[in-house]
Amino acid sequence: MGILNISYYTFLKNIRDWKYVALLIIAPLVTIMITGYSTSNIDKHTLTTKKVIAVYIEDKGDISDKFNTLLKSPDVKNAFDIRFESSYNDGYNMVLYGKADTFIYLGKGLSKSFNSSGNSGIKVYSDNSVPAAKLLVEGFENSLNTINAISGIKSKPVIADVPNAVNEVSVQPIGKTPSGLDRWTYLNMLIFLFYGALLGSFGVINGVRKNTLLRFNIAPIGRYSNVTGQFLGNLLTLFLCSAVTIIASRLLFGSNWNGNIVLILLSFLFYSSISISLGMIFGYISRKISLCTVVILCVNVLFVNATNALSPDVGFFKYVNIVSPHNYVYKAITNTVFSGADSKSLASVAALAIEAILLFVLTAAAGRRRTA
Amino acid sequence: MIVEVKNLVKRYKDVLAVDNVNLNIQEGEIFGLLGPNGAGKTTTINVLTGLSKADGGEIKISGRNLNTHEMEIKQDLGIVPQDIAVFEDLTAYENLCYFARLYRLKGPLLKERVEEALEFTGLTEKKDIYPKKFSGGMKRRLNIACAIMHHPKLIILDEPTVGIDPQSRNHILESIKKLNQLGSTVIYTSHYMEEVDEICTKIAIMDHGRVIAKGTGDELKAFVAVDEKVTAELASVNYTIVDNIKKIRGVKDCSINGKQLVVVSEKHSKNLGSIINAISDTDTEILSLNAEKPTLEGVFLTLTGRKLRD
Ligand SMILES: Nc1ncnc2c1ncn2[C@@H]1O[C@H](COP(=O)(O)OP(=O)(O)OP(=O)(O)O)[C@@H](O)[C@H]1O
Ligand SMILES: [Mg+2]
Numbered sequence: 001m002g003i004l005n006i007s008y009y010t011f012l013k014n015i016r017d018w019k020y021v022a023l024l025i026i027a028p029l030v031t032i033m034i035t036g037y038s039t040s041n042i043d044k045h046t047l048t049t050k051k052v053i054a055v056y057i058e059d060k061g062d063i064s065d066k067f068n069t070l071l072k073s074p075d076v077k078n079a080f081d082i083r084f085e086s087s088y089n090d091g092y093n094m095v096l097y098g099k100a101d102t103f104i105y106l107g108k109g110l111s112k113s114f115n116s117s118g119n120s121g122i123k124v125y126s127d128n129s130v131p132a133a134k135l136l137v138e139g140f141e142n143s144l145n146t147i148n149a150i151s152g153i154k155s156k157p158v159i160a161d162v163p164n165a166v167n168e169v170s171v172q173p174i175g176k177t178p179s180g181l182d183r184w185t186y187l188n189m190l191i192f193l194f195y196g197a198l199l200g201s202f203g204v205i206n207g208v209r210k211n212t213l214l215r216f217n218i219a220p221i222g223r224y225s226n227v228t229g230q231f232l233g234n235l236l237t238l239f240l241c242s243a244v245t246i247i248a249s250r251l252l253f254g255s256n257w258n259g260n261i262v263l264i265l266l267s268f269l270f271y272s273s274i275s276i277s278l279g280m281i282f283g284y285i286s287r288k289i290s291l292c293t294v295v296i297l298c299v300n301v302l303f304v305n306a307t308n309a310l311s312p313d314v315g316f317f318k319y320v321n322i323v324s325p326h327n328y329v330y331k332a333i334t335n336t337v338f339s340g341a342d343s344k345s346l347a348s349v350a351a352l353a354i355e356a357i358l359l360f361v362l363t364a365a366a367g368r369r370r371t372a
Numbered sequence: 373m374i375v376e377v378k379n380l381v382k383r384y385k386d387v388l389a390v391d392n393v394n395l396n397i398q399e400g401e402i403f404g405l406l407g408p409n410g411a412g413k414t415t416t417i418n419v420l421t422g423l424s425k426a427d428g429g430e431i432k433i434s435g436r437n438l439n440t441h442e443m444e445i446k447q448d449l450g451i452v453p454q455d456i457a458v459f460e461d462l463t464a465y466e467n468l469c470y471f472a473r474l475y476r477l478k479g480p481l482l483k484e485r486v487e488e489a490l491e492f493t494g495l496t497e498k499k500d501i502y503p504k505k506f507s508g509g510m511k512r513r514l515n516i517a518c519a520i521m522h523h524p525k526l527i528i529l530d531e532p533t534v535g536i537d538p539q540s541r542n543h544i545l546e547s548i549k550k551l552n553q554l555g556s557t558v559i560y561t562s563h564y565m566e567e568v569d570e571i572c573t574k575i576a577i578m579d580h581g582r583v584i585a586k587g588t589g590d591e592l593k594a595f596v597a598v599d600e601k602v603t604a605e606l607a608s609v610n611y612t613i614v615d616n617i618k619k620i621r622g623v624k625d626c627s628i629n630g631k632q633l634v635v636v637s638e639k640h641s642k643n644l645g646s647i648i649n650a651i652s653d654t655d656t657e658i659l660s661l662n663a664e665k666p667t668l669e670g671v672f673l674t675l676t677g678r679k680l681r682d
Contacts, residue, residue, distance in 0.1 A: 002474060005473040009459070009462060009466070009470045012462065012466070013462060016461055210457065210459075210460070211453060211455045211457035212458065214453050215457050215471055216474065217423055218421055218422070218446060219446060219474035220442075220444075220446035220447045220474070221474055
């Protein structure tokens with residue numbers, strides 16, 4: 001009763017303050033617009049510069065014909081820029097002088113030797129350790145072997161199967177990896193929502209500075225009522241801000257939230273809870289708004305940079321990520337949205353829940369009523 | 373006895389803020405705690421209300437110990453803190469609802485009590501305004517309203533009239549008297565002796581953490597050996613006046629200094645009428661008249677050798 005009363009008015013004060021609305025909803029959306037849109041354009045740009053593959057087919061035979069057909073299929077054309085060369089040296093020099101990524105060479109008598117030995121003998125030259133073209137060739141060879149195996153039974157090879165095998169290795173199906181826009185949506189939300197911690201700090205510090213804390217200390221309410229009530233009011237504020245930002249980013253920019261929505265919302269609920277707790281704890285300890293702001297800023301920068309979105313999960317960042325709520329939320333979202341791996345996502349949410357509970361206990365301990 | 377304080381001690385590091393204070397406050401009193409800045413008034417109140425812990429001594433409110441009956445005692449207390457304690461981003465009405473609910477008021481009774489407090493402090497028309505737009509006096513009144521909605525048995529006001537205009541001050545003093553008539557015991561701290569003298573039925577004077585005198589206003593004044601002094605400015609000088617006045621009961625000395633007549637009497641002589649008659653009998657016109665009675669200021673001066681306000 002007393003707690004809900006305190007939560008309600010805490011919430012009311014928060015949402016009346018346009019500074020918080022600006023910081024927690026408008027700022028992330030604007031930043032998503034700027035960073036998300038510009039990076040998705042960069043993505044498009046890099047997609048259009050296709051890898052150049054030089055090809056020289058000296059062999060005349062059924063295998064070479066099949067390979068030629070494959071190279072001219074629309075799927076391959078979409079993925080690569082195929083250049084037919086007129087000699088081995090021309091093709092080789094293309095790679096040597098960096099004009100092509102790969103040179104594929106089908107030597108004389110290749111079809112014949114394949115039909116007798118079962119080994120295609122297609123050669124791939126590249127300056128790149130795992131060139132995409134190598135996968136293309138491997139896919140082709142696999143399909144030849146399959147066709148061979150089947151042809152013994154059915155005696156009628158089906159060439160149309162070939163591009164499918166290539167498809168698997170050369171083209172990423174759309175929506176399975178976060179686009180630039182998606183990544184920036186998640187990151188910006190994490191960055192700005194973390195500043196929701198300031199709701200907690202300001203509430204605590206203003207209570208002391210404006211003497212309102214005194215009214216709660218003299219009132220007949222439990223010693224944990226004020227800290228719990230404030231925590232819940234702030235949590236509600238921040239969680240609503242995240243929900244609004246999720247919906248707005250989806251409607252305005254088309255950010256991808258097509259995962260398990262319960263897991264996504266839970267991860268933001270616990271994330272909000274962690275931010276608020278940290279803010280309140282810093283507030284109780286430092287009693288200085290400037291100090292709280294600086295600390296929250298530094299923690300945020302560290303955690304954001306440690307996320308898998310920006311850094312590999314190794315070394316120092318690996319240890320940071322053990323406690324970083326940012327990375328848990330990022331993993332929870334990307335797992336459910338892009339891999340459909342809800343159990344992995346759930347593990348991250350569980351880690352967030354544990355962290356949220358621990359920090360709330362610390363907050364309650366720091367903010368309980370005391371007599372000095 | 374609604375408040376019993378025995379040998380109360382409170383220390384802040386090397387400052388002895390409250391030094392062996394004893395107070396007994398009867399139900400129905402308006403008890404004044406008078407003292408200069410830093411006397412220990414606020415500290416005494418903080419300890420009394422459980423805001424800070426005493427280093428020694430015993431406190432009972434309505435016969436109960438604060439440590440063992442915290443909730444009941446707090447429900448009976450209304451405290452108006454020295455520094456204004458309201459939320460600036462909630463309207464006056466919302467502030468009152470917020471704080472009233474902390475005292476378990478709800479529903480129609482809550483609404484009734486909030487309206488009543490607004491009416492009582494004259495803020496009804498300002499109820500939807502944010503306190504950041506209030507004048508100092510209005511903030512002070514809201515600060516009082518926040519503390520009275522649950523009809524506390526004991527209301528403690530810590531310098532509720534600091535830094536405000538005379539109009540708001542009178543309003544507040546009248547309110548305090550009214551609250552007392554409605555059945556609340558009041559503890560009132562101030563360093564304005566006129567206020568304390570005007571409304572308090574019992575007074576304790578504090579200095580350097582100690583209570584240096586206690587009693588009703590009259591008792592305290594009687595305690596001090598201060599003479600009453602009457603000065604009159606006369607239109608003309610007539611020395612027969614001096615001889616006549618010296619014959620009046622209680623007069624210790626009379627002298628004329630230029631056109632100014634100074635009469636010194638024993639305290640409580642009640643002879644002002646006779647003095648005026650003595651002057652009028654000689655057909656001398658009185659241009660101005662000033663009678664100085666002993667004040668609490670004088671009491672403080674006698675006790676400490678210092679003025680209450682420097
Ligand atoms: N929190 C504190 N820490 C240290 N010293 C304190 C603290 N609060 C009060 N004091 C000291 O205790 C003494 C009494 O202060 P207190 O506030 O009780 O005086 P007061 O009578 O209320 O004065 P005023 O009329 O200015 O309100 C002062 O010397 C003050 O400096
Ligand atoms: Mg004080």
